[in-house]
Amino acid sequence: MQEDALYPIMLRLAGRRCAVIGGGKVAERKVAALMEAGADRIDVIAEQVTDTLAELGHSSLVRIAQRPYEPADIQQAWLVIAATSDPVLNARIVSEADALGIWANSASEGGEGSFVTPAVVRRGDLVIGVTTSGASPSLAARLKLELEQQYGDEYGARLQSLRLVRDRLLSSDYVIRSETDQLAAKQHLLRAAAADETGWQELARVREDLTSTDIDIAKATDGWIDQLSKQLLLGGEACV
């Protein structure tokens, strides 16, 4: 195992305070990424900020303190990004954050702090993060472009459909009549649904056409599950 290996996780930021120190182009990109990830309270501390950041400062999401960094700036934060133009200061900020048990990233030295930020592709609930562990941020950006071509917007719709099927199948009152091992049968169907190209499209179409009630969606969801059951299960029938 490589000593500097990274452990990938996806963090939930809503309701958690983030602090970005620095207000240049890099800080701007980090703030945008935090907002895309659902952060709803970002403190920016910087001597100078870009016009875009100044504009964001008018919203309730981003609060800007235009002055040099002070250690008290991170004490209430859950996550800190040090993106000033001073690498020594960035190192100090992440080590102060580390000591307080706060997630910390340094934009000027990938080996410092508790996390690095990947290049990200978002398609609804699908989130793909790419990192080269600091070896080549440009390659991470390049691979992101390739993945954007490969995984289009349809993946958002696909996941919405799959979530419906999964919620329905895993609800405790959903019973597959022919099966003794309910969980194994349900997991079998869920794996098949993830590979199926037609069911999710039909469900997405029904959702788009939906004018009246949720019943159509429930019916279409059950229809997809039934179709998979017929192909895959002995009794060939799923029901409540």
Ligand SMILES: C[C@@]1(CC(=O)O)c2cc3[nH]c(cc4nc(cc5[nH]c(cc(n2)[C@H]1CCC(=O)O)[C@@](C)(CC(=O)O)[C@@H]5CCC(=O)O)C(CC(=O)O)=C4CCC(=O)O)c(CCC(=O)O)c3CC(=O)O
């Ligand atoms: C370690 C890390 C720390 C962190 O920031 O978390 C880090 C560190 C550094 N980046 C530097 C330079 C550049 N970074 C980019 C771009 C991105 N950098 C990102 C992440 C990371 N950069 C983390 C590891 C990522 C990984 O390897 O997987 C991306 C993916 C995401 C993001 O920024 O959030 C984003 C693409 C976003 C997108 O396109 O979607 C470009 C290209 C460009 O701007 O076009 C360049 C110039 C070309 C080049 O150097 O390749 C320098 C030298 C600074 C200097 O010269 O002073 C350092 C410092 C060092 O090397 O230690």
Ligand SMILES: NC(=O)C1=CN([C@@H]2O[C@H](COP(=O)(O)OP(=O)(O)OC[C@H]3O[C@@H](n4cnc5c(N)ncnc54)[C@H](O)[C@@H]3O)[C@@H](O)[C@H]2O)C=CC1
């Ligand atoms: N991680 C990444 O993706 C990349 C990182 N970098 C690194 O990120 C850093 C920032 O890059 P840019 O945004 O382009 O720089 P920049 O020069 O545009 O902005 C630097 C910001 O730091 C602020 N600052 C400096 N000293 C400060 C202090 N004591 N207290 C508070 N704020 C202070 C300045 O006011 C300014 O807002 C650089 O160190 C660079 O090496 C550069 C490119 C990509």
